[in-house]
Amino acid sequence: MKKGQFESHVLVLVTLGLVAFGLVMVYSATSAPAALAQTDPMSYLKKQGGYALFGVFLMMAASRFDYRRLRLLAPALVLTALAGCLAVLAVGARINGARRWIEIGPATFQPSELAKLALAVWAAAYLSRRPAPRTLRELWRPIGLLLGLFCVLILAEPDLGTAIALVIVLVAVLVASGTPGVTLASASGIAVGLGLLAIWFEPYRRARIFSFLDPWKDPQGAGFQTVQALISLGSGGPFGVGLGHGVAKVNYLPEAHTDMILGVIGEELGLVGVAAVLAAFVVFAWAGLRVALTCKDPFGKRLAVGVVALVCGQAVINLAAVLGLAPLTGIPLPLISYGGSSLVVTLLAVGVLLNIAGGGARATAAVPDRGRGNGGTRRAVARRGGGAATARRARDVRRVAGSHRGSARS
Numbered sequence: 001m002k003k004g005q006f007e008s009h010v011l012v013l014v015t016l017g018l019v020a021f022g023l024v025m026v027y028s029a030t031s032a033p034a035a036l037a038q039t040d041p042m043s044y045l046k047k048q049g050g051y052a053l054f055g056v057f058l059m060m061a062a063s064r065f066d067y068r069r070l071r072l073l074a075p076a077l078v079l080t081a082l083a084g085c086l087a088v089l090a091v092g093a094r095i096n097g098a099r100r101w102i103e104i105g106p107a108t109f110q111p112s113e114l115a116k117l118a119l120a121v122w123a124a125a126y127l128s129r130r131p132a133p134r135t136l137r138e139l140w141r142p143i144g145l146l147l148g149l150f151c152v153l154i155l156a157e158p159d160l161g162t163a164i165a166l167v168i169v170l171v172a173v174l175v176a177s178g179t180p181g182v183t184l185a186s187a188s189g190i191a192v193g194l195g196l197l198a199i200w201f202e203p204y205r206r207a208r209i210f211s212f213l214d215p216w217k218d219p220q221g222a223g224f225q226t227v228q229a230l231i232s233l234g235s236g237g238p239f240g241v242g243l244g245h246g247v248a249k250v251n252y253l254p255e256a257h258t259d260m261i262l263g264v265i266g267e268e269l270g271l272v273g274v275a276a277v278l279a280a281f282v283v284f285a286w287a288g289l290r291v292a293l294t295c296k297d298p299f300g301k302r303l304a305v306g307v308v309a310l311v312c313g314q315a316v317i318n319l320a321a322v323l324g325l326a327p328l329t330g331i332p333l334p335l336i337s338y339g340g341s342s343l344v345v346t347l348l349a350v351g352v353l354l355n356i357a358g359g360g361a362r363a364t365a366a367v368p369d370r371g372r373g374n375g376g377t378r379r380a381v382a383r384r385g386g387g388a389a390t391a392r393r394a395r396d397v398r399r400v401a402g403s404h405r406g407s408a409r410s
Contacts, residue, residue, distance in 0.1 A: 005358075007287040007294075008354050008358060010284075010286075011284065011287050011354060011357065014283050015335065018280055018284075018335040019055075019056070019335050019343070019347070021277075021336060022048070022052075022261075022333075022336035022343075023045060026045060026257050026337075027044070028249070028268060029257040030043070030044040030045070030249075030256075030257045031244075032244075033251070033256075036250065044338055047338075048338055048343070051340035051344055052343060054344055055343050056347060058344060059351035060351065062348055062351025063351045065351075065355060066355065066359060067352050067355045067359065068299065068359075070121050070125070070352070071121075073121070074121045074124075074125040077114075077122065078146070080114070081111060081114045081150070082153070084102070084112075084115070085112060085115060085150065087102060088100060088110075088157065089156055092157075099157050100112060100159055101341075107340065108340065108341070109341050112154050113342055113344075113345040115150055115162070115166065116162070116165055116169055116345065117310065119166055119170060120170075120306030120307060120349075121306075123173040123306065124299055124300075124302035124303035124306055126142075126143070127173060127302055128177075128297075128301075128302055132174065132177040133174070133179055133183065134179070134180055136183060136186055136187060136190075139174075139179070139183060139187055147170055150163075151166060159330065160205060161317070162331070164317065164329060164331070165314050165331060167191055168314075168317075169310050169313065171184060172308070172313070173305060173306045175305070177302055208222065212324075215227050215230075215324065228248060228253045228254070228260075229260055229263040229322045230324055231248065231252075232246070232248035232252075232267040233266035233274070233322070236267040236269065236271070237271070239271075240266070240267060240268045240269040240270030241268055241270075243268050245268060246264055248263060248264065258332055258337045258338050259322075259331070261336055261337050261338070262322040263322055277333075277336070278319065281316075284311060285308055288304060288308035288311075288312075289305070292308070292356075300356045300359075304353055304357075310346070311335075311349065314331050315333060318331050318332060318334075319333070334346050
């Protein structure tokens with residue numbers, strides 16, 4: 001089996017398994033409420049199934065598209081994402097008090113989802129050509145400025161969860177590039193401080209933080225979603241009440257098919273179901289990081305780490321929020337929660353990771369990694385070049401000497 005092929009197979013199996021499982025759980029979470037409302041119980045499943053087919057098509061196409069070309073497309077991707085985040089504030093559809101979606105015919109698109117992948121590609125391309133930032137001043141320009149611009153636009157929607165996801169993706173790429181821990185810790189402290197300010201000056205975010213600290217203090221108000229999620233998880237027990245037999249999704253658990261779908265999984269499939277979901281993302285992270293470790297191309301290495309952080313970082317935040325270990329941020333469970341933009345962009349990112357696993361692992365070792373210095377590569381090339389020249393000169397000397405000896409004998 002070729003290098004990287006095993007990891008590719010694991011990534012494909014885990015990804016497709018999570019998508020199929022997500023379709024089943026989306027139908028389970030939406031069919032009963034739809035039937036009670038006398039609407040089409042298959043409505044959400046049909047939409048999510050269409051998004052899944054389109055996303056799988058993009059994943060297959062991306063797995064065959066040389067990821068190295070993305071280095072040239074990185075600026076265009078960033079500009080497109082910025083334009084989309086600006087456009088959504090002007091013409092975006094307002095849903096639940098937020099402007100996050102642009103309606104395109106019967107479909108909706110969330111530009112902030114594209115921003116996650118665009119930032120990962122741009123950061124990987126930028127840091128593969130330059131030394132890793134070692135001070136806050138080096139980190140601030142242009143990496144910090146671009147991240148700050150994205151965060152300001154996304155917080156204006158408002159969407160704190162996506163802003164947090166952007167920070168996680170960028171930090172992962174910086175770690176893979178060799179940025180010192182002290183610099184990352186200082187930058188993270190500044191980001192946390194700015195995040196707390198954004199939370200404090202927005203009443204609903206402030207209410208979420210206080211409800212996270214003690215959700216039972218206001219179980220019918222700010223803490224309602226967290227309390228219902230914990231009740232759903234607890235009522236499932238080890239093996240759950242059975243697929244489709246849960247009751248929390250019917251007028252109890254808000255956003256049961258999107259952000260809180262893990263609560264439905266916990267009630268209907270129990271601890272076993274939740275553990276299986278967690279194990280799937282652990283396996284995905286293992287295979288993705290193996291791809292990054294075996295990739296010899298500095299751009300591919302950083303991009304692979306960014307994609308793993310994009311998928312598994314969001315999964316960790318969602319799992320922690322539903323389990324009551326972190327405040328609710330509105331981040332969906334990747335590949336499982338209902339949402340076309342999230343599903344399509346995530347599958348596209350997985351396709352890029354698959355291409356890195358196939359092509360990046362076989363990249364030539366002579367590609368210089370400017371993030372960590374390339375003096376050794378240059379010296380090795382010089383030694384190889386010098387050795388070849390010496391061998392050629394020795395052969396010429398022996399040939400001339402042989403011709404002289406032949407002339408003397410004659």
